[in-house]
Amino acid sequence: MELVTPSIGLVFWTTLCFGILLFLLGKFAWKPILASISEREKSIESALSLAEAAKEEMARLTNENEQLLKQARAERDQILKEAKQIKDNIINEAKESAQTEGSKIIERARIEIDNQKAIAMADVKNQVATLSLEIAEKVLRKQFEDQQKQDALIADLLKDVKLK
Amino acid sequence: MTSGTILNSKLFRIFFICAFFLTAGLFPKVTFAAENGPDTSKTKFDAKAMILEHISDSHSWPVAFPFVKEKFLPLPVILYTEKGLEVFSSDKIQEEGSVYAGKLHSYKLEANHVKVVDASGKVDEEASKKVWDISITRNVISLFLSIVILLIVFFKVSSSYRTREGKAPKGLQSFLEPLILFVRDDIAIPNMGHKYGRFMPLLLTIFFFILINNLMGMIPFFPGGYNLTGNIAVTATLSAVILLVVNLNGNKHYWKHIFVPNPWWLFFIMIPVEVVGIISKPVALTIRLFANITAGHILILSLISLIFILNTIWVSPVSVVFVVFMDAIELLVAFLQAYLFTLLSALFIGMAIEEHH
16 A cells, blocks of 8 residues: 555655756757757758759759750751752752863853865865866976977867858 | 687676675665564564555655664754744754744654654644645655756756767767657657647656656665655645646637536536546656556565565575566656656646647
8 A cells, every 4th residue: 555655745746846947948948949840840851952952953954955956966966968969959059060161161162163174165166176277287387398289289170160 | 809708807897786786785684684683583573564655755865884873864853833933944843752842832753754742741732733844855855866967967967969960969968859859749749739838848857757756666775775666745836836837728619628518518527527537637647657666665675674574595596686676667757757647747748738620
């Protein structure tokens, strides 16, 4: 029975001491401790959410970069393609113009050649005529060096004339 | 240093610490046993008296040192009588049968209680009943001691929260923070919801107060070795605090639940049941803590007593093994009972402040 009978003295001192302990710890220990714990938790929470946001931002940026890169690549391909087309066009045009120019030159050359040929032919003809005349003259001269022959010829000619 | 020597020195240290605690644990009991039965061949060792003396309060503090006869630290006796306060040292009445003539009455110690003695030297029961004994007993000293420890520890922790603001906890702070968080996250919040903040100081104080006293009670020598949380006056006071807090904070749903039963015509059964419930909850708290801690002390002391009952040193290994085992269990119980008391307090408060939607 002794054990389960609370003694008034101990009840008194426990009440007093527990009250003081509760007040002192509550004011000077629990309040600051709990406040700084919850503050730290909040800061951890905000740091975590910040990290999460940074991660999202990072993902977004990476995505954007990828997109940009893709776009740039497509643009580059486009440019290259266009350049190739332009090059081909230029080459084709050059080829064409070269061809027409060449044919023009050839045509002109042909005309020139024809002209020259005609001139040469005419020249040759003149020369041939001159030469022929000279030759004929020389032949005639040879023929008529001899007086008899001249006389014979004249006689011959005159004969023809008599007949008429 | 090779690993072998490290291991050896570690083993040695562990052995030394175990040996120290075990032997130190035995000293008060050994010396007390020796005092109780100075001549074991003639007088029988009275285990019951020894155990009861150890788990109950006293007006002096037995302090044992190795190889020295047990000493008693005298403690102040404070008596509140209808004529005024009476203060004197307990060594005036410590000796068996000695009577101290105070200013107002003469006093004598009988079965650890201060009694008023009349002129003829007989105990005056009528006058004794009117005297309120508020002495600084062994348990009151240990109460002071535990409070000083708690204040020092938590002021230190609190200051380290201030100086290490925003940093990770360190040292004592990192040891106690999980316990504080445990009380908050596993006891207060699940039982009291978002209004837990107001009751946190109370719950934390109760938790650490019970825990430190449970643990100090396990230290077998001075300044531990007392049985504060195994004293019904202390547990009853703590429960009374909970009773007050619960009923002062009870909202209208709480009182409606008690006084307006559903269906209403059951009021003649339900109201008495609920009113008994108000009282029985703290009574259960009182008994649970008291019985658990006292039972642990009784078990350990009984196992030690086995050596003296059987009066042979050869039984001591068995006793020591069992006592170490019991100490381990008591360590668990120390935490468990602090947890349980706090948990149930939080539960009762939570039930009283719960909002019904």
